[in-house]
Amino acid sequence: MTYLEKPIEIEEPKVEIISHGPLPKNTEDIPRQIRALATAISGISGVDYQILFDGMTSVTWFVDRLFDVIxxxxxxxxxxxxxxxxxxxxxxxxxxxxxxxxxxxxxxxxxxxxxxxxxxxxxxxxxxxxxxxxxxxxxxxxxxxxxxxxxxxxxxxxxxxxxxxxxxxxxxxxxxxxxxxxxxxxPSDDFQAYGIAKLVLYFGWSWVGILAEDNDYGLQGSLLLKKELEKAGVCIEFQMVIPTVFSAKITNNIVDAIEKSTARAIVIFSTDNSLYQVMLTVANKNITGKIWLASDGWATFSKFSTRRFFKTCEGILGFSIRRGxxxxxxxxxxxxSPSKTQGDIFIRTFWEQLFSCQWPSRVQNGTGNENKVNEGSRLCTGSETxxxxxxxxxxxxxxxxxxxxxxxxxxxxxxxxxxxxxxxxxxxxxxxxxxxxxxxxxxxxxxxxxxxxxxxxxxEEIFFDANGNPPGIYDILNWQVTPENTFSFLTVGRFDSRAPSGQELTLNQSAIIWNGGQRQVPRSVCSESCPLGYRKTVQPGKPTCCFDCTPCSEGEISNQTDSTECMKCSDDDWPNQQKDTCVKKPMEYLSYEEPLGAILAAASTLTAVIPAAILMIFIKSKNTPLVKANNRELSYLLLVSLSLCALCSLVFIGRPVSATCLVRQVAFGITFALCLSCILAKTIIVVIAFKATTSDNKLKQWVGPQLAKSIVIVATSIQIILCVLWLTITPPFVGRNSSYHIGKIIMECNDGSSAAFWGMLGYMGLLAMVSFVVAFISRKLPDSFNEAKFITFSMLVFVSVWLSFVPAYLSTRGKYMVAVEIFAILASSSGLMACIFLPKCYIILLRPDMNTKEFLMGRGKFSTKKLK
Missing domain, CATH: 3.40.50.2300 (Response regulator)
Incomplete structure (x- = not known):
């Protein structure tokens, strides 16, 4: 731009295109290469070009002033x-x-x-x-x-x-x-590339193709677009270059790639002239169903507004620079007007094209007569408006x-x-x-x-940024076929780089008509989205957008579509059935509400009541020879301890808390130690009593209640000391075990020290074995009712139960482990009670004739008559 008094005129350029071959009879038969070059030249204002053919030296086919009014x-x-x-x-x-x-x-x-x-x-x-x-x-x-x-x-x-x-x-x-x-x-193409990438993401397309014109506009624009798409996780199925000079081979390769591609969305960074032959070939092959995204270089290309392009180009979304x-x-x-516009070297050509006329000075024929108008033309007057x-x-x-x-x-x-x-x-x-x-x-x-x-x-505000660029403002156009059989470029959205992040793109989706007249947004993905509860697994040798959907592993969820990784639930949570959210794991413990807990609670109560009932019978019959002969004080204490053993199993039922965890194993250990101490004392007293029948036997001095009390106190105290040390050093506590049972939290009492627990059980086993050995030795002592025989049987039952308990206890967890221990407690205490006291109750209640001193001393006669 200069300060001048009038415009400077320049000579109109001319371009010649030479092609070897005969003159075609019809312009439609002009070789495609020639027409492509003519199309390329058509974008240059005021250019003449000639197409000369060999073999027709006397005839020249002349196209006058191919002129672009835009x-x-x-x-x-x-x-x-x-x-x-x-x-x-x-x-x-x-x-x-x-x-x-x-x-x-x-x-x-x-x-x-x-x-x-x-x-x-x-x-x-x-x-x-x-x-x-x-x-x-x-x-x-x-x-x-x-x-x-x-x-x-x-x-x-x-x-x-x-x-x-x-x-x-x-x-x-x-x-x-x-x-x-x-x-x-x-705007700079980086705005356009960013905007097109936003548009692709808006519709959820993750599998696209890219065509780029072989020049700076196409190559640099497509490179920027590819970076933006890959940054957003979109995969490129193919990227091909459109030649600026028509090549049938390259064009066919491009169209074949389009036809074979599974990507429906194809972005084209090109100008209209270079793209024309590609889209013409696509239309001739009747390739439809594609989503064409047009850059501003061809977003409003009017040459596609013919019937042959309707099926192919309907639904195109184009980025067009702002309209003003x-x-x-x-x-x-x-x-x-030619008469009013002085110095405009192009207006006469424009006038001829617009009004289909010729200026007299340009009318020619083969003889040089300049007054004859070519056939089908008329003279331009300049008065047209x-x-x-x-x-x-x-x-x-x-x-x-x-x-x-x-x-x-x-x-x-x-x-x-x-x-x-x-x-x-x-x-x-x-x-x-x-x-x-x-x-x-x-x-x-x-x-x-x-x-x-x-x-x-x-x-509108006009300004430039530090790089000399205006803001990136684009209209988003949708190509829609009108009743007049042409394309209407309907504005359906806008991209404005000045808007806050995430709000640059605005779109009226309901106004868009897609290829084939569809209203529903088409899909362009390599693999369909993975639903909630699944994660993406990349297919070997393919882009990341091509994947399989794999269910999340146990204990993991995915709460978003197309998750690449599943999230692990916390220790207290577990996936729901759909594996899309974590829910609280159910707490498992032996409760009174469930059948197993209720049965064991009832059995514990019954097992505690029976020794209490026997105790009442013994107290009522305390002066009978049978009760007196079997050390009734130890019998009373043994029955009380058996009842306590059964009752302590109730502490194992219900949700574990700190108090019950501290008490239950200790109570079980001490009560059973007391029970076994009483049995041991009974057994030792029987042995000493029979050994001290002679007057000079030194064991005679040990006969008496003091020995029994001492045995019980000492044997029980040792267990108490072990339990106190256990509670002091490593006390039991409430534990939450989520690793043993998938999907559940096992509420349990952690023993704190396994050594202390097994030491307590070992001491009980020691007392049982000593009692068994002593009772076994004294089983054949002469007596009508030798209690040692029954103690021997009871110890066999006790040892058998607890030996079976060890592997069963170690192989279970949770409420079943608790149930095993309760069963062992009830079974062993019931065995002791049955073997030691049921025979005595039989005699006391049903055979009083045997409950005499003479019978016990072996001098009485046995009667089989039942009492009436």
């Missing part, structure tokens, strides 16, 4: 902005803003040459030499394609000449080290690129305004100086463009 409208938007600025008194007053337009012909070399023309002012530009008069060149508004902007930006960066692009979005241009003077009014409204722009376009025409050129619904070019011109104008209105001593340069508004350097204007911040006529 590019022409972009140029008109810049002109409109310039004229609008010149009319505003508050912006650049007393200054006329001018412009020069050069064509790039979609060529890097031509673009650089045009830039050098503008920098030097020479037809044959000489580097580092300029002959342009002041005012100097202000800034470049260029280019649309990143491939052309990059070399220009490298050149202009050397001279620090500002360059503001309205469509170049490649991310590399954000690097201010390489491109210090480049800015743009279109320029008040008065349509009226400005309506006023275009655009007013009221329904054409894409006048469609104000999609002014995205034109709107960005409009903002680019305004950005330069505001920068010039700020430069001109710098107050002396408040400038941004050395010593706070200001630039000379009539003779400034490009780098001085560049400073102001970087800092520009204004609100345009559309009410």
């Amino acid at each position: 590019y022409y409208r972009i140029a008109q938007s810049a002109i409109f902005a310039t004229e609008e600025i010149n009319k505003k008194e508050h912006l650049l007053p007393n200054t006329t803003l001018g412009f020069s337009i050069y064509g790039s012909c979609d060529s890097v070399s031509t673009s650089l040459l045009s830039a050098m023309h503008l920098l030097t002012g020479k037809d044959q530009p000489i580097p580092n030499f300029g002959c342009k008069r002041r005012p100097a060149l202000s800034a470049f508004i260029a280019e649309d394609r990143s491939a052309l902007s990059i070399p220009i930006a490298r050149l202009l960066g050397i001279y620090k000449v500002p360059q503001v692009s309205y469509a170049s979005s490649v991310n590399a241009l954000s690097d201010k080290t390489q491109f210090p003077s480049f800015l743009r009014t279109t 409204y320029m008040p008065g722009f349509k009226e400005f376009l309506n006023r275009l 655009l007013e009221g025409l329904d054409i894409p050129f006048l469609d104000m619904s999609d002014l995205s690129t034109s709107y960005n070019a409009y903002n680019a011109v305004y950005a330069v104008a505001h920068a010039l305004h700020n430069l001109k209105h710098c107050q002396p001593g408040e400038g941004p340069f050395v010593n706070r100086s200001c630039a000379d508004a009539e003779d400034f350097e490009p780098w001085q204007l560049l400073h102001y463009i970087r800092k520009v911040n204004f609100t345009n006529s559309n009410g």
Whole structure:
């Protein structure tokens, strides 16, 4: 952009495409390679091209001025902005803003040459030499394609000449080290890549394909997209490159990959011209059901609005740079006319295309007669008007690129305004100086463009970040087939990088129509999501998005879909049946409420009542010879201890608490020690009594109640001492065992010291064995009722029970271990009671004739008669 009195006209370029072969009879039969090249050229405004065929030397097929009206409208938007600025008194007053337009012909070399023309002012530009008069060149508004902007930006960066692009979005241009003077009014592709990745995640697609055009725009954009997708856990099934020059082999390979792919979502980073042949081949193969995600390079490509693309392209979601409204722009376009627009070298071509006419000076035939109109054409008069025409050129619904070019011109104008209105001593340069508004350097204007911040006529704030980029704002478009058999680009959402994290993407999902007219969101996954209670297991040799669903192991849950790991429940918890949440483990202990506990409690009570009843019988019959002969005091004490043994088993039933854990084993050990001590005392007294029948026997002095008491006290005291030491050093405590039984917590009393427990049982076994040996020795002593025989049997029962108890006790846990111990207590105490006291009760209650001194001394006669 320069300060000039009038635009500079340039010669229209021409491109020739040579193809060997005969002339086709119909343009539809032109080889696809030729048509592809023609399509590529169609994006260049004001370009003539010829297609020459060998073998037809006298005939040349000529396509006149293939002209793209959209590019022409972009140029008109810049002109409109310039004229609008010149009319505003508050912006650049007393200054006329001018412009020069050069064509790039979609060529890097031509673009650089045009830039050098503008920098030097020479037809044959000489580097580092300029002959342009002041005012100097202000800034470049260029280019649309990143491939052309990059070399220009490298050149202009050397001279620090500002360059503001309205469509170049490649991310590399954000690097201010390489491109210090480049800015743009279109967002950088890193915003677009991030936005597309957010869109993919929004719909839950984890398996996608990527197509990228073979240039900086496609390759860098797809690379950014791939990083964003992989960072979010999305897998790429395939990534292929679309050639910029048509290749049938590569195109077919791409289409075959699309057809065979299981990924339904395919992201395409490309411009429209390069993509056309790929989508045409897809449409010809009738490949449907795909989810096409379009970058801004082809999101509004009107060439797909034909019937052959309806099945393929319906439902496309595209990212389009923000659309804006320029008040008065349509009226400005309506006023275009060859007679009113001076210096516009493109308007005559535009007029011919629009009104299907030819200017007299361009009418030709084979003889050179310039007054004859070609068949099917009419002469252009110039009086035609655009007013009221329904054409894409006048469609104000999609002014995205034109709107960005409009903002680019305004950005330069505001920068010039700020430069001109710098107050002396408040400038941004050395010593706070200001630039000379009539003779400034490009780098001085560049400073102001970087800092520009204004609100345009559309009410939108325009500014650049530190990298020369505007905010990433995109419209999300949905391609929907209209009743008029064309595509409507319906806005269904928006992406705004300025929004808080997580809120950048807004979408009206209900307004989206997918391929095939479906309303339901299609799936694009390699493997369906794993439900709750399962975890993902990666399939060997495949990406992480391809997996099998494996149920969580015992004790683990997953409460999210697609969990990669299962979480282990705490020791107190256990997975529910679905394995999606941890629930409290049930507590297991021997309770009174369950049948086993109730039965054992009843048995314990009964076993405690029977010795008490026998005790009452013995007390009632205390003066009978049988009771007196068997040391009735020891019998009383033994019956009491047997009753206590049975009652102490009740302490084992119920939920363990600290008190019961401390008491139950100690109570059991002491009461059984007392019981066995009484039996031992009885046995020893019987032996001593029979051995001391002679007058000179020394054992006679031991006969008496003192010996029995001493035996009981000493034998029981030893057990008491052992139990006290146990409670003092390592007392039992309440334990929660969650490892023995899966899914349950066993409430148990931990013995604290296994050695103390088994030591207590060992001492009881010692007392039992001594009692058994002594009783066994005295079993044949002469007597009508020798108690030693019954003690021998009782000790056999006792020892047998407790020897069986040891392996049973060690092989069980929880309530069954407690039940085993209770059973052993009841069985052993019942055995002692039955073997020692039931025969005596039989005689006392049923055979009183045997309960006499004579009978006991062996002098009485035995009667078999029952008492009446």
